[in-house]
Amino acid sequence: MSGFGPNPGPVxxxxxxxxxxxxxxxxxxxxxxxxxxxxxxxxxxxxFYAGRIGSGLFMLAVSLISWALTAIAIGYLGLGFIGLWLLVDAFLIPGMIRAYNRDIITSLGR
Structure with a gap:
């Protein structure tokens, strides 16, 4: 399986x-x-790759809306927020991937 989201349990x-x-x-x-x-x-x-679909959709929505609103300058606030979030994510990525892989191992134990 190569899609995003939770993995089906083993046979x-x-x-x-x-x-x-x-x-x-x-x-x-x-x-x-x-x-x-x-x-x-x-x-x-x-x-999305790390299986964080909800927060990924929120981040994507804020980013797209912010890019659209840059014409009236208010969008730069949203882009600043996303930029800060990206900086924090740089430190969180190993833990997110570790949790995703651990969830696969847990599903195999069922």
Whole structure:
């Protein structure tokens, strides 16, 4: 599975090798998350990649609305907010990816 969001649970009676292949196919990389943050951070691509769909949608909406409102100068406040959020996310990305990968491992234990 290569989409975003929660992973479906494993097939009942899955062998350890199959569970490991399921984990390897669905795990996320910190390096990829940082690349997405650097190039597409204004569009919250790193948050979607890390499975943070709700906050990613909020960040995307604020970013798009702010870009649209820059013509009347009020949008720069929103862009400043997003810029600060991106700076904080630079430190949070390893934890977000670790949590996503841990959730995959937890789903395999069911």
């Amino acid at each position: 009942p009676g899955m062998s350890d090798a199959a569970a490991m292949m399921h984990y390897d196919a669905n795990k996320r990389s910190v390096v990829v998350a940082y690349i997405l943050w650097f190039f597409l951070g204004w569009f919250a691509a790193h948050r």
